[in-house]
Amino acid sequence: MKVVIKESYADMSRMAADIFVEIINQKSECVLGLATGDTPIGMYECLVEDYKAGKVDFAGVKSVNLDEYYPITPDNEQSYRYFMNYHLFDKMNINKADTYVPDGQATNVAKSCEAYEKNIDALGGIDVQVLGIGRNGHVGFNEPDCELYPYTHVTDLTANTIEANSRFFESEDDVPKQALTMGIESIFKARKIVILASGEGKAEAVKAMLGGKITTKCPASLLRLHPDVTLICDKNAAKFI
Ligand code: PGA
Numbered sequence: 001m002k003v004v005i006k007e008s009y010a011d012m013s014r015m016a017a018d019i020f021v022e023i024i025n026q027k028s029e030c031v032l033g034l035a036t037g038d039t040p041i042g043m044y045e046c047l048v049e050d051y052k053a054g055k056v057d058f059a060g061v062k063s064v065n066l067d068e069y070y071p072i073t074p075d076n077e078q079s080y081r082y083f084m085n086y087h088l089f090d091k092m093n094i095n096k097a098d099t100y101v102p103d104g105q106a107t108n109v110a111k112s113c114e115a116y117e118k119n120i121d122a123l124g125g126i127d128v129q130v131l132g133i134g135r136n137g138h139v140g141f142n143e144p145d146c147e148l149y150p151y152t153h154v155t156d157l158t159a160n161t162i163e164a165n166s167r168f169f170e171s172e173d174d175v176p177k178q179a180l181t182m183g184i185e186s187i188f189k190a191r192k193i194v195i196l197a198s199g200e201g202k203a204e205a206v207k208a209m210l211g212g213k214i215t216t217k218c219p220a221s222l223l224r225l226h227p228d229v230t231l232i233c234d235k236n237a238a239k240f241i
Contacts, residue, residue, distance in 0.1 A: 001210065001223060002230045005238040009198045012232045013042030016130060016194050019230070020047060021056045023128050023192070029060040031120075033129030033187075034088070035140070036065070036080045039196045040130055044088045051092040058094040064120055065101040066131070066140040067181035070154055072104035078168050079104055102152065102180035109180070113152040117186060120152075129190035133197050136160050137205050137218035141181035144217045150185035154178055184222055193229040195220070197237035206233055207240035 006012040020043070023030055034040070050056045065080055074081040081101045089099055100119060106112035120126065131139050136158070142148050143158045156178055157165075166172040187193070197206050209220040210231070216222070223229050 001226075003210065003238075003241070004230060004232045005241075006232060006234050009042055009234050012196060012198060012234050013040075013046050015232050016040070016043040016196055017046030017050060019192075019194055020128060020130070021050050024056050024058070024061055027127065028057065029062070030127040031123045031125065032061060032063040033126040033190050034063050034065050034084065035130050035132050036067070036083045037132045039132040039198055041087055043130065043196065047088065048091040058092050061094055062098040062123055063094065063100065064116075064123070064126060064182075065099075066129075066187075067179050068102040068104045069176040070102075070104050070106075070109070070178045070180050072176055074101075074104065102182075104180065106180070109154045113154065113180060116180075116182075117152045120182075120186060120189065126190035128192040128194060129187060131187070131193060131195040131220075131223075133195060133202060133205050133209060133220045134161060135164060135201055135205055137208055137220045139184075139187065139195075139219050139223070141179040142184055142187075142219040144219060146216060148216045148219060148222075149183040151183040152180065152186055153183055154180050184219065188222075188226055191228065193223060193226055195223060195229060195231045197231065197233040199234070200236040200239060202233070202237040203239040206231070206237050210241055 068080045072079045103112050162175045208218045214221045
């Protein structure tokens with residue numbers, strides 16, 4: 001894994017956006033793997049800035065998102081579909097029909113997950129995937145466990161993640177208890193992965209990802225096995241490396 005330590009969140013975000021812009025400019029019909037959470041917001045702001053400055057065109061770009069709460073409606077402000085529209089898609093010229101987020105309203109969850117996975121393959125796979133890292137080392141909603149699911153699936157959220165995400169909801173009780181998430185193998189199919197970490201709260205997770213055992217108990221540590229992963233973190237997240 002290539003590791004880049006940046007002075008600040010802004011520098012980390014700029015570098016990540018530059019990687020994405022370069023890929024889009026080389027391949028106008030590329031497939032972006034996108035993530036939600038606080039961490040990539042700065043990168044999305046940079047992408048919007050670059051779009052407005054005429055440095056990048058999203059007209060042919062397609063995107064697939066890592067995960068979504070379940071159940072949740074797309075107009076719920078806490079849904080990841082809403083997040084993506086708000087922070088990125090509504091601010092540039094991507095064709096919304098070409099943006100995919102797991103269906104938080106699916107009635108047949110197993111079928112919907114299978115279709116989501118097939119769609120990633122039908123799109124030709126992900127050219128570049130951005131990831132955040134959870135304080136417990138999760139990626140997407142692949143939570144630490146003795147074994148992990150390879151493909152898109154429904155999963156129970158851990159108490160740790162419910163607590164971490166409750167800051168976005170009125171109360172902890174309002175956080176959905178399940179999510180749909182791409183699995184580790186779905187993520188590994190991405191040709192290139194950029195993982196972002198910012199702030200001291202992520203320092204332990206970054207240390208475990210890079211320096212501990214490669215284990216499903218720290219899902220992010222598995223990324224060390226992928227041939228093209230760049231970790232971009234700020235100084236605070238890099239405190240223990
Ligand atoms: P965050 O979440 O970007 O909001 O810190 C990352 C994650 O939990 O994967």
